[in-house]
Amino acid sequence: MLYGNGENAGSIVCNTIDSINKEGLFSPQVRQAGEDLRKVLNERYEDRKNHPEKYLGEDSLFEEFFVLSKGEADDEMLQGLQQFMLTLQLAANGNQLVTIRWLMSHVYGDPAILAGVRAEVEELLAKKACGIRDLKLDDLLSLNLTNACITEAVRLHSDIPSKLTLRSAEIPMEFGGYKIPQGATIFLYADAVHKDEKYFPDAAAFCPHRYTDPKVFNQKMMDREFVTFGHGRKRCTGELHARSQISALLASFVMRFDMDLVTSAEGNKIPEDHDGPFVFDTANTLKLVNLRPRAGDVSGSKTAVPSVATAALSGLRQPPSASSGSCPFSGLFGSKS
Numbered sequence: 001m002l003y004g005n006g007e008n009a010g011s012i013v014c015n016t017i018d019s020i021n022k023e024g025l026f027s028p029q030v031r032q033a034g035e036d037l038r039k040v041l042n043e044r045y046e047d048r049k050n051h052p053e054k055y056l057g058e059d060s061l062f063e064e065f066f067v068l069s070k071g072e073a074d075d076e077m078l079q080g081l082q083q084f085m086l087t088l089q090l091a092a093n094g095n096q097l098v099t100i101r102w103l104m105s106h107v108y109g110d111p112a113i114l115a116g117v118r119a120e121v122e123e124l125l126a127k128k129a130c131g132i133r134d135l136k137l138d139d140l141l142s143l144n145l146t147n148a149c150i151t152e153a154v155r156l157h158s159d160i161p162s163k164l165t166l167r168s169a170e171i172p173m174e175f176g177g178y179k180i181p182q183g184a185t186i187f188l189y190a191d192a193v194h195k196d197e198k199y200f201p202d203a204a205a206f207c208p209h210r211y212t213d214p215k216v217f218n219q220k221m222m223d224r225e226f227v228t229f230g231h232g233r234k235r236c237t238g239e240l241h242a243r244s245q246i247s248a249l250l251a252s253f254v255m256r257f258d259m260d261l262v263t264s265a266e267g268n269k270i271p272e273d274h275d276g277p278f279v280f281d282t283a284n285t286l287k288l289v290n291l292r293p294r295a296g297d298v299s300g301s302k303t304a305v306p307s308v309a310t311a312a313l314s315g316l317r318q319p320p321s322a323s324s325g326s327c328p329f330s331g332l333f334g335s336k337s
């Protein structure tokens with residue numbers, strides 16, 4: 001595994017490129033989905049040309065494209081649209097669904113983290129005197145622990161940002177003593193920093209407290225110690241969308257339900273992520289079973305904060321000890337996963 005100083009990064013990158021060369025970047029299913037999408041988009045474009053009245057005033061990305069291209073898009077432009085739509089689908093589904101599965105497993109797999117998230121949501125709902133559905137974007141983003149859990153799930157497990165971010169050098173460059181010729185493909189291997197012990201002590205541990213202080217979160221992001229949603233010009237345009245949806249989903253579940261985590265690993269541990277070529281199905285080794293109403297939740301929403309939750313939340317308000325070199329909350333948060 002890569003946990004260390006990134007010394008394996010070179011071989012991982014080479015393995016990934018080998019695998020892409022042999023298998024192609026995408027699985028046959030993704031390629032088929034791309035082809036299907038292309039067919040549908042082309043048919044819809046033709047239909048817009050033949051029956052513009054059907055779409056008049058439609059507030060959609062497709063209509064915007066149709067108007068901008070004046071109904072005269074050539075094959076290359078249509079291919080661009082198809083690729084953009086496919087990227088959007090992959091970004092939204094590939095990243096978001098995988099993140100949700102890991103996130104829910106980590107949260108439900110650790111009673112102290114679950115208690116902390118519950119306490120945080122309960123505190124916010126009590127403060128706003130409202131239900132989850134009434135929460136606004138800013139409210140959801142103010143759930144520090146919940147959002148830290150999202151960041152941590154992406155840092156440890158996401159496929160696209162961590163394992164496959166490519167760029168093409170538009171001009172010849174020099175970086176760190178290496179000459180990069182124009183046109184070279186550059187692999188930005190985010191896992192090399194995301195799994196580096198220097199920046200993430202006990203890097204394999206799911207430790208959301210790393211980011212619960214917004215100042216620390218922002219500094220680490222500015223220093224590019226994590227690039228979970230990318231950085232700069234190509235940064236994820238869907239981050240706030242993703243964070244608000246995922247926070248609302250997690251908040252709704254933790255307030256209402258208990259579940260049990262079942263994994264395929266010994267001791268029912270959450271398996272460490274894999275290095276190298278991306279495989280979309282690693283999250284499939286995790287299952288949440290025995291969905292049932294939350295214990296002690298009579299009303300289904302507002303309950304007294306359980307004592308373990310209070311402890312977890314007050315622990316979160318204390319600055320993590322920087323000295324130990326390992327997750328300072330590992331005791332409070334229970335078993336590491």
Ligand code: HEM
Pocket residue numbers: 087088091092093095096099154158160161165166227228229230231233234235236237238239241242
């Ligand atoms: C947990 C969920 C998500 C994660 C971890 C994530 C991560 C990322 C990352 C790291 C990038 C930058 C890739 C690069 O530098 O090449 C990116 C780009 C992008 N993301 Fe997300 N994303 C998520 C959800 C979403 C959602 C829900 C949407 C849309 C609704 C979305 C739309 C996009 C788009 C359109 C880009 C390309 C931006 C560009 O090329 O300028 N993402 N995402």
